[in-house]
Amino acid sequence: xxxxxxxxxxxxxxxxxxxxxxxxxxxxxxxxxxxxxxxxxxxxxxxxxxxxxxxxxxxxxxxxxxxxxxxxxxxxxxxxxxxxxxxxxxxxxxxxxxxxxxxxxxxxxxxxxxxxxxxxxxxxxxxxxxxxxxxxxxxxxxxxxxxxxxxxxxxxxxxxxxxxxxxxxxxxxxxxxxxxxxxxxxxxxxxxxxxxxxxxxxxxxxxxxxxxxxxxxxxxxxxxxxxxxxxxxxxxxxxxxxxxxxxxxxxxxxxxxxxxxxxxxxxxxxxxxxxxxxxxxxxxxxxxxxxxxxxxxxxxxxxxxxxxxxxxxxxxxxxxxxxxxxxxxxxxxxxxxxxxxxxxxxxxxxxxxxxxxxxxxxxxxxxxxxxxxxxxxxxxx
Amino acid sequence: xxxxxxxxxxxxxxxxxxxxxxxxxxxxxxxxxxxxxxxxxxxxxxxxxxxxxxxxxxxxxxxxxxxxxxxxxxxxxxxxxxxxxxxxxxxxxxxxxxxxxxxxxxxxxxxxxxxxxxxxxxxxxxxxxxxxxxxxxxxxxxxxxxxxx
Numbered sequence: 462x463x464x465x466x467x468x469x470x471x472x473x474x475x476x477x478x479x480x481x482x483x484x485x486x487x488x489x490x491x492x493x494x495x496x497x498x499x500x501x502x503x504x505x506x507x508x509x510x511x512x513x514x515x516x517x518x519x520x521x522x523x524x525x526x527x528x529x530x531x532x533x534x535x536x537x538x539x540x541x542x543x544x545x546x547x548x549x550x551x552x553x554x555x556x557x558x559x560x561x562x563x564x565x566x567x568x569x570x571x572x573x574x575x576x577x578x579x580x581x582x583x584x585x586x587x588x589x590x591x592x593x594x595x596x597x598x599x600x601x602x603x604x605x606x607x608x609x610x611x612x613x614x615x616x617x618x619x620x621x622x623x624x625x626x627x628x629x630x631x632x633x634x635x636x637x638x639x640x641x642x643x644x645x646x647x648x649x650x651x652x653x654x655x656x657x658x659x660x661x662x663x664x665x666x667x668x669x670x671x672x673x674x675x676x677x678x679x680x681x682x683x684x685x686x687x688x689x690x691x692x693x694x695x696x697x698x699x700x701x702x703x704x705x706x707x708x709x710x711x712x713x714x715x716x717x718x719x720x721x722x723x724x725x726x727x728x729x730x731x732x733x734x735x736x737x738x739x740x741x742x743x744x745x746x747x748x749x750x751x752x753x754x755x756x757x758x759x760x761x762x763x764x765x766x767x768x769x770x771x772x773x774x775x776x777x778x779x780x781x782x783x784x785x786x787x788x789x790x791x792x793x794x795x796x797x798x799x800x801x802x803x804x805x806x807x808x809x810x811x812x813x814x815x816x817x818x819x820x821x822x823x824x825x826x827x828x829x830x831x832x833x834x835x836x837x838x839x840x841x842x
Numbered sequence: 843x844x845x846x847x848x849x850x851x852x853x854x855x856x857x858x859x860x861x862x863x864x865x866x867x868x869x870x871x872x873x874x875x876x877x878x879x880x881x882x883x884x885x886x887x888x889x890x891x892x893x894x895x896x897x898x899x900x901x902x903x904x905x906x907x908x909x910x911x912x913x914x915x916x917x918x919x920x921x922x923x924x925x926x927x928x929x930x931x932x933x934x935x936x937x938x939x940x941x942x943x944x945x946x947x948x949x950x951x952x953x954x955x956x957x958x959x960x961x962x963x964x965x966x967x968x969x970x971x972x973x974x975x976x977x978x979x980x981x982x983x984x985x986x987x988x989x990x991x
Contacts, residue, residue: 488878504904505879696878696905762926764882764902785904786881793882815884815900 476521477613477674485692493586495522497695504696508788511660511701512831515619516693517681520666521674524588524609526581526595532602533579537571540595542720542742544733548573553640553655557728558591559738563719563745567591568710570657572642580653582614584710613674617681618664618693618701620831625685626665630654634665648680659698661705662831700785706756706796706827712767712782713754713796721745722798723754724826752779753804756826757795757812763819765795765812772811772818778803781812787828794828795821843871843966846937850953851962852913854895857937858956865914868941869901872966874933878903883929885921885942892916892945894952899942901932914952916945 473496482489487498498519500507510516528536538545543556552573558566567587572580583591592607599605617626623634632645632654642655650673658664669677682690699709706724708714713723719742720729729742757765765784770777784795799810806825811818845851850858855873859866874880882902892898897909921943925931932940947953957965 499905500878503879505881508904700904762882763884764907766907786902788904 474522476519477671478519478521478678481675481678482519482692487692487694490695492695493522493584495585497522498692500694500696501692504694504700505788507691507693507697508700510689510691511619511662511693511697512789513620514689514691515617515621515625515664515685516660516691516697517678517685518616518618518693518695518698519613519678520616520698521613521671522585523614524583524585524591524607525612525668526583526588526592527606527608528579528581528595528599528603529577529606530603531577532600533577534573536595536599536603536605537579537581538733539736540598541569541571542729542736542738543571544730545571545573545579546733547730551641551643553642553657555640555728557720557725558594559720559736559742560716561737561741562717563721563738563742564716565710565714565718565720565723565725566594566716568708568714568725570655572653572655580608586711610671612668613671613677614666614668615674615677615681616658616660616664616666616698617685617690618658618660619662619690621685621688621690622662622664625681625688625690626654626667628684629680637665639663648677648684650677650680652677659707660701661707661827661829662701699783700788703783703785703794703796704787704789704827704829708754708796709783719745719750722750722752750801752798753801754782754796755799755804755806756824756828757781757784757797757810757821758824758828759793759795759812759819759821760809761820763812763814763817764793765797765814765819765821770813771797771799771821772813773803773809778810789829796826799823843875843963844937845870845872845959845963845966847959849937849959850913850956851959851965852911852956853965854911854913856910856913858913858953859941860953863947863950864919864944865916865947866941866944867913868936869910869932870962871936874936874940877901877908877933878905880929880932883925883932883942885925886918888918888921890918892918892943894949901929910942912945913956914945914947915949916947918943919946920944 482498487501490499541556554571556571570582596605629648637656653668655666657666765781769781778800779798781795781797787794808823855870884900892912894915898912899910
């Protein structure tokens with residue numbers, strides 16, 4: 462799992478907010494080479510704050526790769542599965558970097574900043590891999606740069622996120638639709654403000670210069686104090702994304718997993734023309750997949766965790782990739798891969814938990830979906 | 843952090859309350875704090891044998907699973923039936939309602955390896971101290987660097 466202790470001599474990276482987290486009493490852990498807050502006051506409390514009010518996450522460990530030049534769009538189109546040519550100005554896109562076999566190198570969010578300038582937000586654990594991959598294939602008409610150190614990124618997430626952020630900016634946030642972004646000042650700091658996130662709630666991700674990180678964090682916390690805004694760590698980020706059935710690279714996704722297996726077929730636009738991995742994916746689509754990502758809910762006491770075997774009458778169908786007890790639902794939930802013929806919703810299976818076989822059921826995904834905005838507004842604060 | 847005097851403590855952060863040949867076992871304040879919100883507990887059954895230094899139970903936070911190691915060997919006399927329904931009791935009252943099992947000890951000498959409250963408090967301080975010293979130095983370095991800028 463972790464590298465042997467002797468190899469961990471490399472110092473962990475810290476975001477510009479490291480001392481802020483320390484002062485807030487955060488519990489810090491290693492994540493993808495970074496020393497990050499996993500929780501401040503408790504995972505469940507932070508999780509429920511995001512679902513009910515708002516939470517603020519430091520996600521500066523996320524990487525950024527920028528592609529510039531007249532070949533920038535073509536390069537990105539060739540290396541990804543979704544169709545960037547469909548995007549309107551100011552629109553961002555969830556996308557996948559694929560290898561020749563259609564395996565997922567990373568799942569990313571792409572922000573076309575200008576016609577010849579594309580920002581790719583990548584997973585911390587994959588930053589170097591992604592940069593090398595794109596750089597190697599860039600040719601002469603596109604310049605590729607790892608600009609991860611040029612940004613900090615904060616995620617303000619929850620039903621009150623817009624109200625809180627609006628206090629700090631003249632941007633009209635109500636006109637920013639989901640997966641759209643604008644540039645503007647937040648608390649006097651030049652920022653990219655995107656209506657994106659990884660929690661299943663409404664919210665924003667804000668990028669700015671690292672030197673402004675502490676100031677931005679402070680401004681947001683102040684603006685949110687009367688709305689019950691709480692700092693939230695990677696622990697809550699993980700339980701929130703799992704309830705929403707968002708995949709996490711290294712758990713649900715890896716280089717040998719394709720989008721057709723991992724419920725990400727909607728991302729793949731076969732019609733856009735050629736792209737890396739297209740042929741193998743088309744073949745897989747015709748032949749059918751061997752395994753599928755499914756949602757599980759435990760029907761007996763126990764919590765399924767990553768790598769636990771999923772069985773049916775003693776026969777191994779696959780493995781759990783993520784699992785927890787859902788703070789919102791109060792039930793044990795999990796994601797995992799099973800052989801395709803057993804993937805139907807309603808199917809009863811077993812999860813092996815410490816030599817014990819515990820009953821579980823395949824359920825529809827996501828586990829949690831937020832209420833439509835209208836209903837929420839009536840509920841008030 | 844509280845470590846009651848009448849208890850014995852293990853390096854794996856379990857406590858033991860000795861009553862003649864019986865031992866009541868739970869996890870310490872420090873352990874519950876490190877684990878965070880406990881959402882699931884798996885206990886052995888009455889009559890099962892537990893072996894010193896082997897796992898006898900599992901406690902799970904939202905984030906992870908942790909084994910609980912037996913501080914003494916023995917046969918399980920009683921388990922805390924209330925825990926599976928309300929595992930958060932361990933967070934709220936680790937030395938009281940959050941007790942886990944009661945065993946009949948097979949070897950009273952097992953107790954010799956355990957620490958007193960004072961020794962355990964020192965043990966925790968040593969562990970925390972080592973981390974914090976290092977971190978404080980680092981903080982100072984960072985603050986210095988900032989001032990230079």
